[in-house]
Amino acid sequence: MINKLLIANRGEIACRIIRTAREMGIATVAVYSDADAEALHVREADEAVHIGPAPARESYLVGEKIIAAAKATAAEAIHPGYGFLSENADFAEAVIAAGLIWVGPKPSSIRAMGLKDAAKRLMQDAGVPTTPGYLGDEQSEVRLQSEADAIGYPVLIKAVAGGGGKGMRRVDAAADFAEALASCRREAAASFGDDRVLLEKYILSPRHIEVQVFGDTHGNIVHLFERDCSLQRRHQKVIEEAPAPGMDDATRAAICEAAVKAARAVDYVGAGTIEFIADASEGLRADRIWFMEMNTRLQVEHPVTEEITGQDLVEWQLLVASGESLPLEQDELEIDGWAIEARLYAEDPAKGFLPSIGALDLFELGDDVRIDSGVERGAAVSPHYDPMIAKMIAWGEDREEARETLAAALDHSAIWPVRTNAGFLVQALEHPDFIEGNVDTGLIAREGDTLMPPATPSLDALADAAAAVAGGNGLGGFRLNRAMNEQGRFLLDGRPIDIAFDGQAGGDPSDSILIAEHGQVWKLARWRVDGAGGAGAGDGAILSPMPGKVIALAVANGDRVEKGQKIVTIEAMKMEHSLTAPFDGTVVDLSVVEGGQVREGVLLARIEND
Incomplete structure (x- = not known):
């Protein structure tokens, strides 16, 4: 039996492997990058070895560093988890050649x-x-078009070396094939260094x-x-x-x-x-x-x-x-029985599922389910890795029991200020087609906005918040004290909400309260008497939708711009998001530079309406 195991991974899968190894009496070694020095998997392992800077290509993807860490700690085996080097045959061979056990x-x-x-x-x-499809070595456009015609449309063009949805194109008619093939090949070459494709019958x-x-x-x-x-x-x-x-x-x-x-x-x-x-x-x-x-x-x-x-x-x-x-x-x-798993991601469905990073000041997940996670309250979600922060798994005697249990656990989860897809997952679990088991891979794309969680909390949730404030307690550990019968005015997503408070007298009032409902959390900011509320697109303010790096500036202060014109592009978690002018006007208050880091919600620029 293996006595000491090095885990060549991070996050929830590293914690998952450590848990089983400990139960089997196997000592564990974690590896970590600069970004993960305080990570949960590092603290849970018996030993930990630093392997490099935050970018995965300089740490978790460098096989030589991982093998050296195993040798240095006298680990006998390496478990790759999933992702990173788990399906890299060259790395597996290197592990074996080094006299180590490859758990794979x-x-x-x-x-x-x-x-x-x-x-x-x-x-x-x-x-x-x-x-049914075509797997041949002959890759000429003429041959591929002929094979697609023989298979019958719709067909799917797939990159031979593809994965993760890249290098795939659906073609519904012969006339569209050539353009789709060219596009697929360009993407395949850029992503995998291999532009060869195969053809498959598209399943409707x-x-x-x-x-x-x-x-x-x-x-x-x-x-x-x-x-x-x-x-x-x-x-x-x-x-x-x-x-x-x-x-x-x-x-x-x-x-x-x-x-x-x-x-x-x-x-x-x-x-x-x-x-x-x-x-x-x-x-x-x-x-x-x-x-x-x-x-x-x-x-x-x-x-x-x-x-x-x-x-x-x-x-x-x-x-x-x-x-x-x-x-x-x-x-x-x-x-x-039956089991259902939901992947909890640090992303904001309301902003096109943009990644959301930062500190987990509040991290509470629902009960009665198995939770596999690599983070905890107080941890930070890094921009360098996959945004999945937890998996929530429910078991039931039958499918409906498992579904209801998982939906309830997500419903009672509260995470802040990092945004998550918990509310979206609740909507998906409660969609009539999912309840009936009528699910196919196109359901989310077809349903679109119907699966989006509510943009604002319910009136019942607002009433509960008012009661909490009246009692002197805001959700999530926030404490507020109000004078008797004070009229509190709050902003919710930019619109005012009036609530009358009958709370304790005395003390300095806080500026906010958190409301948690259906897996979502909202922050209500107290309306400032001097009118110094948060800026929004209505006054031309362009705010950063996420923490990230400024990778492109398309304008300078004083430039004239038109509505929809690109102003700045932000990158986080390998995703780009371009921000545009809300109306015609002049750029003022441009406060960022290319290469600079920005926090969520900071003012990047303002468009002054002429």
Whole structure:
């Protein structure tokens, strides 16, 4: 058995692995960048090694530093978690060459599944059903157009080396193919250094269903049933569940058997996921489910499988890496109940899901659910890494119980001043189609604004806030004292709210109160008698929507601008956001420079209306 384990990752997955290792009596070593010096995973591990500056390419993605840290601490094994170097075959080989145990599949398996076209050919040879399409080496525009015409529209153009939704284009008619192909190739070349593509039949009612597989070094391979990951936004999973709604026994047997075949085809060892695309236009059917790709690592959504099987998949990984056989055989595994997971992101749905960074002054998550998180109250959300701050997982005897439990936990969560998608997740869980299990990958895109949480708190929440103020207590630890019968006027998203307070006399009144409702938090600012309220777009003020770096200035003080003209561009968490003039006018009070850092809400510039 492994005695000391280095975890080549950060955040919630690092904390998750540490938890299981501790239960197994395995000592742990964390690695951290400058940005993570005070992070939770660093404090929870038995030892920690600094590996470089905040950018991942200078720390978490530098394999040599991670292997050196393992050697320096006498760690015997390296667990890569997910993301970063987890599916890097060269890194896996380097770990093994250094005499360390790699907690993951063989490098050859990673390579076999790394390119979508080669993986699909391999699956076809193994008898695994694949989506109708074209995987050929002939990449001329003429040949690709001919193949697309033969497949029938709509078709999907996909980058061979793609991932994360990049290098993908849907084409609905032959006349649009050439332009879409050129665009896809440009994006693929820029993102992956490889402009080759494959073609697939586009599924009109797609469900994303995946099967958890596990292999050991003794030739045993089992599946741990399926998960449904169809609720996605821009090709990124939002809510996952196990088992899949509407899955009958015959279809489950077929898809799980296909997943085991896929794993055997690459002599798989450890935890892996076989992803399938299903045409659900007539419900789930075995003849309408096709192989899509394999993820050769632990998945973000692995907790839902753990909850319905009662197994610890990280424990299985460590046992297999130590040379032991799988803990259970196939006929010893069964489904118990239902589990649903929501990914809690530091992002603001009201601002186009822009990342939100900063200190977590308030971080309270709801009860009765499993929480996997890498942060806690007082921690800071960094602009350098993925914005996921927690996973909330509910188990129930049936799907409705799990759904209601998770919705209630999100509903009672309160996080401030960092914005999150908790309110959006509540709306998604309570959408009629989700309740009925009628979910496909296009649901969020179709529903759009109907899934947006309310822009303001309810009247009941405002009344509760008034009562809290009257009692001398603001939500989230804020304390306010009011004179008897004082008329308090507050601003909520720029509009005044009048509340009469019958609170305690004396004391200096605070300027704000927090209201938490349905997973969202609002700050009500006290109306200042001198009129010095916060500026908004109505008076030409351009405020930073998030903390970040100024990467471009398009104007200077005194410039004349037109409504909609770009003024400044901010970058955070690898996302750019351009701010524009709210009306025609002249630029004044431009107070930032390119390369400078700004806080959320600061005045960047003002447009003076002529």
